[in-house]
Amino acid sequence: MAKERxxxxxxxxxxxxxxxxxxxxxKRIDSGLSFFWGASYGSIYPALSDLVQRGLAVRTEESGxxxxxxxxxxxxxxxDHLKNWLLxxxxxxxxxxxxxxxxxxxxxxxxxxxxxxxDAFEERTAVALQQLREYEKVLQSITGEDDDHRxxxxxxRFGISTYQAWLDWADELRA
Amino acid sequence: MAKERxxxxxxxxxxxxxxxxxxxxxKRIDSGLSFFWGASYGSIYPALSDLVQRGLAVRTEESGxxxxxxxxxxxxxxxDHLKNWLLxxxxxxxxxxxxxxxxxxxxxxxxxxxxxxxDAFEERTAVALQQLREYEKVLQSITGEDDDHRxxxxxxRFGISTYQAWLDWADELRA
DNA sequence: CTTACCATGTAAGGCGTTACATGATTCA
DNA sequence: TGAATCATGTAACGCCTTACATGGTAAG
Numbered sequence: 001m002a003k004e005r006x007x008x009x010x011x012x013x014x015x016x017x018x019x020x021x022x023x024x025x026x027k028r029i030d031s032g033l034s035f036f037w038g039a040s041y042g043s044i045y046p047a048l049s050d051l052v053q054r055g056l057a058v059r060t061e062e063s064g065x066x067x068x069x070x071x072x073x074x075x076x077x078x079x080d081h082l083k084n085w086l087l088x089x090x091x092x093x094x095x096x097x098x099x100x101x102x103x104x105x106x107x108x109x110x111x112x113x114x115x116x117x118x119d120a121f122e123e124r125t126a127v128a129l130q131q132l133r134e135y136e137k138v139l140q141s142i143t144g145e146d147d148d149h150r151x152x153x154x155x156x157r158f159g160i161s162t163y164q165a166w167l168d169w170a171d172e173l174r175a
Numbered sequence: 176m177a178k179e180r181x182x183x184x185x186x187x188x189x190x191x192x193x194x195x196x197x198x199x200x201x202k203r204i205d206s207g208l209s210f211f212w213g214a215s216y217g218s219i220y221p222a223l224s225d226l227v228q229r230g231l232a233v234r235t236e237e238s239g240x241x242x243x244x245x246x247x248x249x250x251x252x253x254x255d256h257l258k259n260w261l262l263x264x265x266x267x268x269x270x271x272x273x274x275x276x277x278x279x280x281x282x283x284x285x286x287x288x289x290x291x292x293x294d295a296f297e298e299r300t301a302v303a304l305q306q307l308r309e310y311e312k313v314l315q316s317i318t319g320e321d322d323d324h325r326x327x328x329x330x331x332r333f334g335i336s337t338y339q340a341w342l343d344w345a346d347e348l349r350a
Numbered sequence: 351c352t353t354a355c356c357a358t359g360t361a362a363g364g365c366g367t368t369a370c371a372t373g374a375t376t377c378a
Numbered sequence: 379t380g381a382a383t384c385a386t387g388t389a390a391c392g393c394c395t396t397a398c399a400t401g402g403t404a405a406g
Contacts (some may be wrong), residue, residue: 022385094271290375
C-alpha cells in the first residue's frame with residue numbers, strides 16, 4: 001500500500017509547524033536540515049501534490065496578490081501519519097564520502113594528492129561548522145522552554161560535534 | 176562521453192590492488208568501505224561488464240574448476256582513469272539521517288519517542304564503533320610502512336572519531 | 351541431506367537530480 | 379531596465395536497490 005518515501009515525512013514535519021509553500025519548504029530544508037537531509041524542487045512539488053491526493057495535506061487559499069503562491073496545510077490525518085512514523089525506529093543513517101574513497105585509494109595516487117583532498121575537505125567542513133556555530137548561538141539566545149527549538153538545537157549540536165571530529169581527524173592525519 | 180559513476184572508481188580502486196571477482200568485490204565493500212560507501216550486486220555486476228567494454232578492465236581466465244568464477248584485472252588504461260579521478264577534488268560527502276529527522280521533529284511526538292530513537296541510534300553506533308576499533312587493532316599490528324594499510328587505517332580512524340562524537344552527542348543530549 | 355555460503359546475473363521499479371519552461375516582483 | 383529572487387512545475391534521464399532466477403560446493 002504505502003509509499004515509504006521519507007520526503008513525505010519531511011514535508012509533513014515542516015507543515016506541522018506552519019503552512020508553507022513549496023518554495024518556502026525548499027528554503028527551510030536548505031537552511032535547517034541541509035546537514036542531514038536534502039531535496040530538490042523536482043521532488044518537492046510532486047510530493048506535495050501527492051500528499052494532497054492522499055488527504056494528508058490541503059492547499060489553502062492563495063488569497064491576496066495575483067502572484068501564484070500555494071500554501072499547504074497539514075490535515076489531522078497527515079498529523080497522525082507523521083506521528084506514527086516518528087514512533088518507528090529509524091531505518092538508516094547513511095554516510096557516503098568521496099573524500100574518504102580518495103583517501104582510501106590514496107596509495108594509487110600520491111601523498112600530495114591525498115593532502116589536497118584533505119585540504120579541500122577541511123575547508124568545506126570548517127565553513128559548515130562555522131555556520132552551525134552561528135545557528136547554535138541564535139538558538140541558545142531564543143530558547144526558553146520551547147520544544148521545537150530544543151530539538152532543532154540538538155540536531156545543530158550533532159552537526160557541530162561531527163564536524164569538529166572531522167577537523168580533528170584531518171589534523172591528526174596530517175601528522 | 177563520460178559516465179561519472181563513482182562506483183566505477185570504487186571497482187577500479189579495488190582492482191588496482193589485486194584481481195577480484197564480483198562476489199569478492201562485494202565482500203570487500205561490505206567489510207572495508209561499508210562505513211562510507213555501499214553497493215549491491217545489482218550495480219556491481221553491470222558496472223564490471225561496463226568496465227570491460229570500455230577497456231578499463233579485462234576478464235581473466237577462469238582457469239581451474241568447473242565453478243563459474245570470473246576474475247577482473249585492471250588495465251593500464253583503467254589505472255590511468257583511476258589516477259585521474261583521484262586528482263579531482265571530491266564533489267560531495269553526504270550524510271542523510273532518519274534519526275536526526277526524527278529528533279528534529281520530536282516536538283510532534285513525545286520526549287519518550289525521541290529517547291527511544293536515541294537508544295537505537297546509540298546501540299547501532301556502539302556496535303559499529305566496536306567493529307572499527309577491532310579493525311584498527313589489526314591494522315596497527317600489521318602496518319609497517321605499507322601505504323595501502325596506512326590509508327585504510329586513516330579511514331578507519333575517521334569512522335572511529337565520527338562514531339565517538341556521535342555517542343558523546345547522544346550522552347549529552349540525554350542530560 | 352540440508353543448510354549455509356559461493357557465485358553470477360537480470361528485471362522491475364523507485365527515487366531523485368538536472369535541466370528546462372515560464373513568468374512575476376523587487377531593488378538598485 | 380536589468381539582475382536577483384520569488385514561485386511553480388514537467389520531462390528526461392540516471393542510478394540504485396530489491397527481488398528474482400539459477401546453480402555449485404562445503405561442512406556438519
